Amino acid sequence: MLLDVVCLTHTKGYIMKQSELIEQVAKKGRTTKAEARRMVDLVMGELESGVKEVRGNGSVTIPRIGTFRITSRSARMGRNPRTGEPMRIKASKSLRMRPAANLRKAAGC
Numbered sequence: 001m002l003l004d005v006v007c008l009t010h011t012k013g014y015i016m017k018q019s020e021l022i023e024q025v026a027k028k029g030r031t032t033k034a035e036a037r038r039m040v041d042l043v044m045g046e047l048e049s050g051v052k053e054v055r056g057n058g059s060v061t062i063p064r065i066g067t068f069r070i071t072s073r074s075a076r077m078g079r080n081p082r083t084g085e086p087m088r089i090k091a092s093k094s095l096r097m098r099p100a101a102n103l104r105k106a107a108g109c
Contacts (some may be wrong), residue, residue: 055070062100063100065099065103066100067100069096070095071093071096073092075089076089
């Protein structure tokens, strides 16, 4: 079940407030906002702990939501956008998310 969500317009897309998500969960689940908050917190907590478990490498897949994985970016040379001078960009890690097929379909992708 996908939630019908009211989102705020943002220059790079949409931002959904946590309170709006909780309201929608309470409304669709026919429960109180306090119970909906606990449910949302539980789901987010489990997602966070799953990502922490694969911190080194690996991925976490949550059906109907998507797959989260940590990728490593090696150090590289770049340019300072202000001065144009070459600069070294240090190695970093990034969290990537591939949405599940039902979310891609809902987004028209």
